């Protein structure tokens with residue numbers, strides 16, 4: 001290959017590798033979505049169309065990147081988890097983050113008119129930032145996911161009460177804020193019930209729990225698999241044989257990618273779905 005005197009600039013490209021043998025989480029977040037939500041008159045505190053649109057875009061990201069084992073989203077954010085044994089893009093942070101952000105944003109704009117049928121998008125168009133974080137253990141990864149879901153719960157309970165005080169209680173934002181200052185979850189539940197007859201438990205699951213996306217296989221009996229320990233004991237990615245890799249790719253491609261609103265904090269969710277941590281596709285459920 002011919003060298004040129006310009007080629008030295010290549011040396012300015014520095015590595016940004018992510019630590020091997022760790023779970024990589026890429027979290028994207030809508031830029032300036034407080035303003036964006038106002039511009040398109042999103043319903044407060046939860047706009048069904050906006051959340052469905054986030055889920056539709058995230059589902060496409062999971063479809064196009066089979067190394068993603070699970071994704072979790074709430075409000076204007078989505079976390080995509082790459083299995084610790086994935087060698088995708090040589091685990092370079094900038095490549096990984098830019099791929100996720102651009103794929104997600106492209107689909108968000110593509111699907112906009114499906115969910116917002118009356119209001120076409122106009123500049124400034126929606127955009128997202130992204131970051132990649134490595135988590136060394138299954139416990140760290142599970143705690144990360146739990147952190148996001150607890151955050152969803154705390155914010156949603158607060159926002160539901162806040163907006164009830166305003167929309168149904170006739171308060172202004174300052175009065176509502178003052179009323180909620182220093183209150184606990186039980187107090188907010190009580191305000192919702194006694195003042196507005198709202199039982200928080202009956203609020204939509206998507207608002208209370210956020211959304212989780214994964215490939216769906218046949219559930220296993222809890223206690224029959226130990227995917228977490230197996231993943232933990234793996235020192236480096238096990239390279240499957242070519243035929244094994246082909247087989248896994250085909251099964252993954254066949255799997256249905258589902259959007260659910262499950263509790264991902266409890267063990268049960270993970271125990272019944274060992275493929276999330278083992279990265280080995282499970283059994284495709286029989287057609288019903």
Ligand SMILES: Nc1nc2c(ncn2[C@@H]2O[C@H](COP(=O)(O)OP(=O)(O)OP(=O)(O)O)[C@@H](O)[C@H]2O)c(=O)[nH]1
Pocket residue numbers: 029030031032033034035037042043044045046047048050051075076
């Ligand atoms: N009304 C309404 N607003 C939403 C909904 N989902 C997200 N948002 C808005 O999006 C914001 C997301 O929070 P942030 O990401 O912290 O705020 P941001 O304005 O996007 O700021 P940056 O992320 O720092 O750019 C919320 O505060 C809401 O204002 C929704 O369903 N309805």
Ligand SMILES: [Mg+2]
Pocket residue numbers: 029030031032033034076
């Ligand atoms: Mg944001």
